[in-house]
Every structure is written in structure tokens, then in C-alpha cells.
Amino acid sequence: MLTMKNYRLIILASAVFVAAISPQAQADRNVEDGLKIGFVYNFIKFVDWPGGKSSDANEPIIVGVIGPENLAKAFEAIEKKKAKNRSLVVRRFVGFEKLKESDKENDAEWNQRIESLKTCHVLVFSDKHRVAIKNLEKIFDALKGSPILTVGDHAGFLEQGGIINLLKEKEKIRFEINLASSIRNKLKINASLLAMAKRVVREELAKGDEN
Amino acid sequence: MSILQNMTIKHKLVTIAMLTTVATLSLAVGAYVIWEWIDIREDMVAKLSSHAAVMAESCKAALAFEDADYAQKMLSALSAESSIAYACVCTKEDRVLATYRRDLADDSPHAIATDEAGVSFGRNALNVTSDIVLDGEKTGTILIRADLSELFDELIRHLQITGIILAPLFLITYVLSSRLQKIISKPILDLANTAEVVSKGKDYSVRAYQHGNDEVGSLTKAFNTMLEQIQQRDSQLTEVNENLEAKVEERTDELIEANRNWQESFHSINDGITIHDKDFNILRANKAAEQILNLSQDQMVGHKCYEVYHGRNSALGGCPGCKVLANGESCGLETFKPHLNKLIEVKGMPRFDENGEIVGMVHVIQDITERRQREKELQKVQKDLVQASHRAGMAEVATDVLHNVGNILNSINVSTNYIKDKISNSKAANLGKVMAIMAEHSDDLGTFFTEDEQGKHVPTYLTEVARLIGEERSDVTEKVESLVRNIGHVKDIVKTQQSYARAGGVNVSANITDVVEDAIEVNTAGLQRHGVQIIPELDELPEICIDKQRVLQILVNLIDNGKYAVSKSENQEKLLTISCRRHGEDRLRIEVTDNGMGIAQEDLTKIFTHGFTTKLHGHGFGLHSGALAAKEMDGSLTVHSDGPGRGATFTLELPFQPREATACVQ
Numbered sequence: 001m002l003t004m005k006n007y008r009l010i011i012l013a014s015a016v017f018v019a020a021i022s023p024q025a026q027a028d029r030n031v032e033d034g035l036k037i038g039f040v041y042n043f044i045k046f047v048d049w050p051g052g053k054s055s056d057a058n059e060p061i062i063v064g065v066i067g068p069e070n071l072a073k074a075f076e077a078i079e080k081k082k083a084k085n086r087s088l089v090v091r092r093f094v095g096f097e098k099l100k101e102s103d104k105e106n107d108a109e110w111n112q113r114i115e116s117l118k119t120c121h122v123l124v125f126s127d128k129h130r131v132a133i134k135n136l137e138k139i140f141d142a143l144k145g146s147p148i149l150t151v152g153d154h155a156g157f158l159e160q161g162g163i164i165n166l167l168k169e170k171e172k173i174r175f176e177i178n179l180a181s182s183i184r185n186k187l188k189i190n191a192s193l194l195a196m197a198k199r200v201v202r203e204e205l206a207k208g209d210e211n
Numbered sequence: 212m213s214i215l216q217n218m219t220i221k222h223k224l225v226t227i228a229m230l231t232t233v234a235t236l237s238l239a240v241g242a243y244v245i246w247e248w249i250d251i252r253e254d255m256v257a258k259l260s261s262h263a264a265v266m267a268e269s270c271k272a273a274l275a276f277e278d279a280d281y282a283q284k285m286l287s288a289l290s291a292e293s294s295i296a297y298a299c300v301c302t303k304e305d306r307v308l309a310t311y312r313r314d315l316a317d318d319s320p321h322a323i324a325t326d327e328a329g330v331s332f333g334r335n336a337l338n339v340t341s342d343i344v345l346d347g348e349k350t351g352t353i354l355i356r357a358d359l360s361e362l363f364d365e366l367i368r369h370l371q372i373t374g375i376i377l378a379p380l381f382l383i384t385y386v387l388s389s390r391l392q393k394i395i396s397k398p399i400l401d402l403a404n405t406a407e408v409v410s411k412g413k414d415y416s417v418r419a420y421q422h423g424n425d426e427v428g429s430l431t432k433a434f435n436t437m438l439e440q441i442q443q444r445d446s447q448l449t450e451v452n453e454n455l456e457a458k459v460e461e462r463t464d465e466l467i468e469a470n471r472n473w474q475e476s477f478h479s480i481n482d483g484i485t486i487h488d489k490d491f492n493i494l495r496a497n498k499a500a501e502q503i504l505n506l507s508q509d510q511m512v513g514h515k516c517y518e519v520y521h522g523r524n525s526a527l528g529g530c531p532g533c534k535v536l537a538n539g540e541s542c543g544l545e546t547f548k549p550h551l552n553k554l555i556e557v558k559g560m561p562r563f564d565e566n567g568e569i570v571g572m573v574h575v576i577q578d579i580t581e582r583r584q585r586e587k588e589l590q591k592v593q594k595d596l597v598q599a600s601h602r603a604g605m606a607e608v609a610t611d612v613l614h615n616v617g618n619i620l621n622s623i624n625v626s627t628n629y630i631k632d633k634i635s636n637s638k639a640a641n642l643g644k645v646m647a648i649m650a651e652h653s654d655d656l657g658t659f660f661t662e663d664e665q666g667k668h669v670p671t672y673l674t675e676v677a678r679l680i681g682e683e684r685s686d687v688t689e690k691v692e693s694l695v696r697n698i699g700h701v702k703d704i705v706k707t708q709q710s711y712a713r714a715g716g717v718n719v720s721a722n723i724t725d726v727v728e729d730a731i732e733v734n735t736a737g738l739q740r741h742g743v744q745i746i747p748e749l750d751e752l753p754e755i756c757i758d759k760q761r762v763l764q765i766l767v768n769l770i771d772n773g774k775y776a777v778s779k780s781e782n783q784e785k786l787l788t789i790s791c792r793r794h795g796e797d798r799l800r801i802e803v804t805d806n807g808m809g810i811a812q813e814d815l816t817k818i819f820t821h822g823f824t825t826k827l828h829g830h831g832f833g834l835h836s837g838a839l840a841a842k843e844m845d846g847s848l849t850v851h852s853d854g855p856g857r858g859a860t861f862t863l864e865l866p867f868q869p870r871e872a873t874a875c876v877q
Contacts, residue, residue, distance in 0.1 A: 192272035
């Protein structure tokens with residue numbers, strides 16, 4: 001598993017490197033973003049939110065993006081679509097990187113930020129922004145129990161507490177699901193989505209288990 | 212249907228039974244098979260549809276994330292259903308995401324699911340398409356294709372089994388219908404056979420066997436009854452026919468005979484006959500026509516009459532034949548044919564059909580050359596005869612005249628002798644003696660007369676002589692006057708004879724009474740000799756135009772005959788009544804009636820024929836020529852008698868003016 005993870009990291013790293021140095025890589029990146037956005041959109045269809053939360057058909061499904069601005073911009077494309085017969089709204093959340101330096105002082109701000117995150121149905125975390133693993137775990141801890149589908153795109157996302165992690169395999173985007181996390185967040189994931197997942201984590205993962 | 216209709220009843224019945232059975236069973240089987248087929252199909256469709264629905268659900272996510280592997284995996288579950296040969300999942304852009312093939316070697320191209328979701332039957336295949344809907348949105352389609360060959364195989368197996376079951380059934384049906392058809396066909400066939408025997412053999416004594424009392428039985432019964440009637444009628448007919456044949460034969464013979472007679476008559480007629488149609492074609496010609504025209508049948512029959520008769524190429528306008536055809540009036544024509552040296556008389560008569568329409572004409576032709584010759588000769592003979600009779604008549608009249616003249620001469624002779632006797636015995640001779648005596652006494656005449664004895668008687672004597680001479684003179688004068696009269700009579704007779712002789716054959720204007728009187732006069736001597744009393748009853752009539760001499764001849768002859776008849780009669784009173792009366796407007800009748808010997812009935816008809824006579828020395832010419840003469844004068848001479856001993860009346864009837872007399876000599 002380790003070697004696999006490393007290998008994946010190497011690929012990712014090299015991909016990032018390639019992406020950084022070549023305009024072609026930048027273009028590929030945009031394609032990949034598009035695919036990810038499609039995946040996220042489809043996930044909404046295969047996931048059922050609990051009745052209490054924003055089940056009102058008139059309320060939009062809010063997709064929160066924590067990542068680069070261009071990704072958030074790209075995400076705005078899904079606002080034209082509907083899912084579960086509801087409109088989609090994309091919101092970008094910033095400032096979570098800074099939290100790692102002054103955790104304590106910004107408690108109030110943190111809580112405020114977490115509360116704003118809780119308004120979302122879906123939260124997308126982009127790996128490229130290097131959100132601190134601890135911060136992420138902290139966010140997930142804070143969001144624990146909230147019916148929010150968290151989607152990430154980096155290794156260890158599930159272990160950090162995320163529900164669905166997108167990953168690239170042989171030029172194809174695939175995903176893995178942390179079923180335990182989803183149950184914890186009161187989300188029901190369609191069986192076929194689970195069947196399609198590369199990996200389904202069914203038990204509560206020990207923190208830092210794999211690191 | 213017409214094939215069926217020409218079959219024998221036996222085959223018909225079997226065929227009908229077989230057809231019915233096969234049709235019903237086939238229909239039942241067909242219906243079963245179709246129902247089964249529909250059922251299987253519906254099952255299949257339902258099965259496939261449920262599979263498609265399940266697959267659509269299963270592949271929803273795979274399609275959403277375009278996970279071909281996962282879709283493939285899902286589809287491979289279909290291998291549990293052996294009939295599914297192929298399945299595919301397509302995106303909504305009709306891109307195939309994943310396929311399933313039962314047979315891996317199957318390399319048929321990917322079928323693209325159509326836009327329309329549903330069921331469609333292809334060749335040996337059933338396609339079920341189902342939309343894949345995610346979140347109320349069609350994201351793709353799934354196509355599942357089932358191979359129907361198994362289905363067909365099953366169907367064929369069904370049919371085979373059915374066939375195996377049906378074959379013996381049909382056989383049984385055939386055997387049964389073949390056996391049972393006899394119940395119906397036998398009586399009909401028997402009837403048909405009987406009918407054939409009857410129709411072929413014309414034997415109406417045959418009867419059909421009646422099998423039962425059903426409809427065919429009734430038919431057979433009716434047929435037999437009919438046969439009986441026909442038999443009866445046939446025998447009657449045969450009888451009638453035989454009679455008819457005999458009659459026809461008889462009639463034919465009669466017709467042949469009639470035709471032969473007609474032909475013979477036609478050809479044996481001396482007159483030539485040609486029969487023509489309306490267009491002048493000669494249809495028939497008899498032998499006499501051949502001889503007269505010196506032409507053969509072929510030269511006449513079928514040729515135009517104007518060719519044959521006139522040697523022309525067309526009908527001469529206004530020819531007699533044309534008139535016959537146009538007016539329907541008969542015509543006649545005499546024509547001399549130089550090439551035949553014959554004078555030919557052609558008579559044309561129209562031929563009419565039963566409606567009175569002219570259909571043609573008949574020519575009757577005669578070679579009149581000889582006839583004309585004979586007629587000429589006859590005319591000459593007749594003329595001679597007339598002359599002879601005239602002469603004979605003249606002779607007869609002359610005889611009578613001479614007879615009369617002789618009588619008168621006799622009378623003259625008597626008168627002359629009387630005169631001679633008177634003169635020779637005349638007392639005048641004694642005068643000489645007296646004169647001589649007186650001469651002797653011339654000197655004393657006075658004395659002599661007074662004295663002389665002798666002388667005294669002289670004056671008395673002279674007175675007596677003078678008286679006697681006076682008597683003689685008156686006697687002689689009387690005789691001489693009679694003599695003169697008789698001579699005048701002779702002269703008259705001669706004159707009359709001369710006048711009749713001269714007037715022969717000429718019509719003159721004359722008083723018929725004179726002629727009758729002349730006729731009586733001519734016969735006076737004979738009449739007187741036989742003591743016949745003439746009773747003339749002559750009316751006053753105007754002068755008429757007659758051949759005086761001929762009439763006189765006839766009348767003289769009639770009076771002579773009457774004289775003869777009364778002379779031979781035993782009647783004391785011999786009467787001859789001669790009457791002359793007007794008869795009608797312009798005719799007269801002279802009747803000479805005697806009370807003589809009469810005429811026997813059988814002689815009345817012969818009396819005018821030449822050579823018939825009852826007189827001892829008669830020549831049988833008088834009445835014959837009289838009758839002829841009367842006829843020539845446009846009159847008639849007839850006789851009537853009540854029988855022998857009852858007298859006779861001859862009647863000469865004459866016109867005042869003969870038809871041919873144009874002028875009368877005054």
C-alpha cells in the first residue's frame with residue numbers, strides 16, 4: 001500500500017511538475033478539472049442527503065469549493081444545471097490555509113468559517129492548494145455529523161476523514177469512498193456508486209493509521 | 212371451386228371431408244401455434260424488458276461516470292440468460308460504452324440503441340431498448356438483443372409434434388370419409404348410372420334402385436316416375452313419329468310426283484315458257500323455249516332476258532317486260548327473229564308473291580309462223596267457203612225464183628191457151644157466115660130481116676154474137692191483164708234476184724219488212740203448193756243497215772225449212788208465223804214459227820252444225836251458213852222447240868247497225 005501510495009505521489013508530483021513547466025500540462029489540467037467537476041456533479045445524484053437538511057426542493061444544493069480560484073470558476077459551470085430537480089450554487093471558501101499558523105487565536109473565526117462550511121451540501125477540496133493535513137482533519141472533525149459530502153483529490157483524503165476521493169489511474173479518473181465517514185455524516189451513497197468505487201472504506205479509519 | 216365441381220361425387224365427398232378436417236385442424240393448430248408464439252414472444256419481451264430495466268438501473272452509475280469496465284461487468288451478468296445474444300450500453304450521444312456478447316466469436320457490429328425505447332423484432336432477433344435515466348434525465352440507453360432462433364426451433368418442434376399427431380388423424384379421416392361417403396354417393400352413383408344407361412341405350416324401361424327414403428330416395432322415385440312417363444310418351448311419340456314418317460314419305464312422294472308433274476308439264480307445254488326474276492334474270496326455261504329460241508338451257512338460265520330475247524346488253528327503255536315489272540300488267544308482243552326465221556309471239560305476265568308484290572315475270576312464247584300461215588290459209592278457205600255458200604245460197608234463191616217464174620209461166624201458159632181457145636172458138640167466126648148471108652141479101656136487107664126466116668133470126672143472132680163477143684173480149688181482156696201482171700211479176704222476180712245478187716256482202720240501208728216480204732214472196736209458190744198459211748206479224752221498223760242478200764238468204768232458208776216442217780206434219784192446219792219486232796234499243800228479232808214436226812231435244816244442239824239435215828235431199832248447209840252469216844253480221848240465229856210434233860221457232864236477231872259497217876249504201 002505504501003509503495004502504491006508513493007508511486008501515486010510520484011506520479012502526481014511529476015504531473016504537477018509537468019503541469020507547472022508545460023502549457024500542455026496546463027491544458028491537461030483543465031481537462032482533468034472538467035472531469036472532476038463532472039464527477040462531483042454525478043456524485044450529487046448518487047448521494048442522498050438526510051431529510052432534515054435542506055431537502056426543500058426550492059432550496060439550491062450548495063457546492064462549496066476550497067481550492068484555487070480558477071477551479072472555483074470552473075465549477076460555476078454546474079450552476080446552469082440541476083440535480084435532484086434542484087438548482088446548484090457554487091461557493092468558494094478561502095482562508096483555510098492560514099489557519100495553520102494561529103489555530104488558537106482564530107477560534108471564533110474558525111468556528112464562523114466552519115459554520116459557513118456547514119451551509120454546504122458538498123465540499124470540494126483541491127489538493128493543489130496544500131491544505132494542511134491537520135487542518136483538514138480538524139475541518140472534518142468540526143464537520144463531523146453534518147450531512148456534507150466531502151470530495152477530495154489527494155491520497156490520504158479518506159484517511160483524513162473525507163468521504164469520496166478522486167484519483168487518477170491510467171489516465172482515468174476513479175474514486176474511492178469512505179463509507180464509514182458517509183454514514184457518520186448521515187449520507188446515503190447509492191450502492192452502484194459503491195460498486196463502482198475503486199476502494200470502499202467501511203470501517204472507521206485510525207487517525208494517521210497509514211502515515 | 213370448378214375443379215371440385217368436375218370431380219366425381221365420391222371424390223368430392225372425400226375431398227370435402229378431408230378439406231374440412233384439414234382446414235379445421237390446421238386452423239386450430241395454427242391458432243394454437245400463433246397463440247403460443249405470441250405467448251412466448253410476450254414472455255420473451257417481458258423477460259427482456261425486465262432485464263433491460265435491471266441493467267439500466269445497474270448501469271446508471273457506470274454510465275454517469277463512464278465506467279466502461281463496470282458497465283461491462285454489469286452486462287456480463289446477462290450470461291445467465293442463454294437467449295440473450297447481445298447487449299450494449301450507449302451514452303446519450305450514442306457512443307457505445309460497454310457491450311456484451313454471448314458468443315465471444317460473434318463479431319457483428321455494435322448495434323446502436325435507437326432513440327426510441329421499446330421493443331422491436333429484427334431478423335431472428337428481439338431487440339429491447341430501455342432508456343437509462345438518472346435523476347430524471349436520460350443519460351443513455353441499453354439495448355438487449357435476444358436470439359429468437361431458439362424460439363423458432365421450439366416453434367418448429369411444436370409444429371413437428373402437431374404434424375405427427377395430425378398425420379394419423381388425417382389418415383383416419385380419409386379412411387372414414389372414404390368408407391362413409393358411399394352412404395351418400397352410392398345412391399347418387401346408382402342413379403347416375405341408371406340415367407346414363409337410359410341416355411345411352413334410350414331404354415326407358417330401366418328403373419333406378421331406391422336405397423332409402425332420404426332426398427336422394429325421393430329423387431330416385433321422381434326419376435323413376437319420370438322414366439315411366441317418358442317411356443309412355445316415347446312409345447306414343449314413336450307411334451306418332453312412325454305415322455309422321457309415313458306421312459312425310461307420302462307427302463314427299465306426292466311432292467316429288469307433283470314436282471315431276473310440274474316439270475313434265477312445264478317441259479311438255481308446247482308454248483315456250485321462261486321464268487324471270489325482278490332483275491330480268493331467267494330462272495327457268497322449258498324445252499319448248501329451247502326449241503323455239505334454238506338455245507340450250509345454259510344459254511338461257513342465269514342470263515338476262517334482254518340478252519336472250521333481244522340480244523341486247525341492257526333492258527330497252529319502255530320494253531313490254533319493263534312495263535310488266537313496273538305495272539304488273541300483262542303484255543304481248545309479236546316479233547320476227549330473222550336469225551331463226553320465225554315469227555314469235557311473246558306474252559309477258561307478272562309473278563306475284565303472297566303479298567301481291569311483283570317478284571318477277573313469266574314469258575310465254577309461241578312460234579306463230581305456222582299458225583299465221585294456217586290462219587292465212589284458213590281465211591282464204593273461209594273466204595272461198597263464204598263465196599261458195601253465197602253461190603250456193605244464190606243457187607237456192609235462183610231455184611226458188613225459177614220455180615216461181617215457172618209457176619207464173621204456167622199460169623201465163625194457161626192464160627194464153629185460154630185466150631187461144633177463146634179466140635179459136637170465138638163466135639166471131641160465125642159472123643163471117645152471117646156477113647156472107649147478109650151480103651147475099653144486101654139488096655133486100657130489110658126484107659130479109661123481116662121476111663126471111665133465116666133473116667129474121669139474124670138480128671137476134673147478131674145481138675147474141677155481139678153479147679158473146681163482148682163477153683169474150685172481157686174474158687180475154689181479163690186474161691191478158693193477168694198475163695201482163697204475171698209477166699210483170701216475173702219481171703219483178705228477176706229484178707229482185709238481180710238486186711240480191713248484186714247486193715251480196717254489202718250493207719245497205721233497207722226496210723226489213725220488205726226483205727221479209729220478199730222472202731215470203733220468193734217462197735210463195737212452194738207455200739201455196741203445200742197449202743201453208745202464212746201469218747205475217749210485221750211491226751213498223753225504221754230502216755236499218757243490213758246485208759240484205761244474206762238476210763234474205765237466211766229468211767228464205769228458214770221459211771223453206773218451216774214449209775218443210777209443216778208439210779211433214781200431220782196437222783191439218785199448216786201455219787207459218789213470221790214476226791218481225793224490235794228487240795231492245797237497237798236490235799230486232801225475226802221469228803219464224805211453224806206448227807210442224809218439231810225438233811228432238813238432242814238435235815237442237817246439232818242443228819246448226821255443218822252437214823246436219825233431216826231433209827231427204829238436204830245438204831245440211833242452210834242453217835250452218837245461216838248461223839255463221841248471222842254471227843258475221845253481229846247477230847245470232849237460235850232455235851227453240853218443245854219437242855217432236857210440237858213445232859219450232861227460229862229466231863234471227865240482228866242489230867240495227869252492224870258493228871263493222873262504217874257506211875251504208877242507200
